[in-house]
Amino acid sequence: MSTDTGPIDATLLDRLEQCSPSAVADTKHESVETLASAITPVHSDCTFAGTVRTVVLDPTALWAPVQTLDTALEDEVIVVDTNDGVEEAVWGELLSTYARATGVRGVVTNGAVRDVAGVRNLGFPVFARTVTPRGPSGRKEVERNVQVTIGGVSIEPGDVLVGDESGVVAIDRDAVEDVTPAAETVAQTERDVDRLIDEGRSLERAFEDAGM
Numbered sequence: 001m002s003t004d005t006g007p008i009d010a011t012l013l014d015r016l017e018q019c020s021p022s023a024v025a026d027t028k029h030e031s032v033e034t035l036a037s038a039i040t041p042v043h044s045d046c047t048f049a050g051t052v053r054t055v056v057l058d059p060t061a062l063w064a065p066v067q068t069l070d071t072a073l074e075d076e077v078i079v080v081d082t083n084d085g086v087e088e089a090v091w092g093e094l095l096s097t098y099a100r101a102t103g104v105r106g107v108v109t110n111g112a113v114r115d116v117a118g119v120r121n122l123g124f125p126v127f128a129r130t131v132t133p134r135g136p137s138g139r140k141e142v143e144r145n146v147q148v149t150i151g152g153v154s155i156e157p158g159d160v161l162v163g164d165e166s167g168v169v170a171i172d173r174d175a176v177e178d179v180t181p182a183a184e185t186v187a188q189t190e191r192d193v194d195r196l197i198d199e200g201r202s203l204e205r206a207f208e209d210a211g212m
Contacts (some may be wrong), residue, residue: 010074015184016176016180019162022166023184024171024183026183029175031179034153034167039127039151042131046127048125051160052161053078054081054146054156055143055145056141056143058138062087062088063139064090068144069098069102077106078104090136096115100123106124111128145157159171192211
């Protein structure tokens with residue numbers, strides 16, 4: 001559990017977003033975990049890094065997390081736990097429109113979402129287990145700002161998620177300042193390998209010269 005509940009500097013989030021979740025995962029840091037591949041982006045314009053705000057929904061009577069979104073802060077990512085319930089969508093175009101307008105960076109859920117075309121047109125990052133046109137039938141949220149498990153990973157409010165088309169990684173809040181420069185080093189090394197290949201190095205030699 002994090003011992004620091006203060007806001008994370010947006011510049012750190014921007015730096016992580018530039019690194020990619022693959023670079024974050026390749027740091028091999030003990031406080032980095034990768035969400036299961038069942039949690040996927042619903043469109044390709046999906047790169048994000050944000051601070052976690054969680055909400056738990058009743059899987060037997062799902063509901064759009066309106067109250068949580070109304071209280072969300074800029075640079076946060078909404079994490080919606082439906083206990084893998086996917087019969088009804090818990091997110092769609094209208095919530096994405098509001099989230100984007102208020103500075104929320106994305107949503108990650110182990111449930112279902114809908115309105116994929118509208119969400120894609122907005123360019124708002126949405127990750128889910130599946131999609132369905134069926135809307136929610138519930139009327140309330142069960143819990144907010146509690147630990148949840150999404151894609152097999154335990155996630156606390158205040159942790160950081162980083163996502164793109166390859167998937168999502170979670171970083172413990174207390175490790176963000178250590179993981180960020182480490183991920184930047186990984187990303188730079190990969191760019192060095194690309195450059196060396198362009199210069200005519202063999203793949204093995206490029207790896208060696210770049211220090212991989």
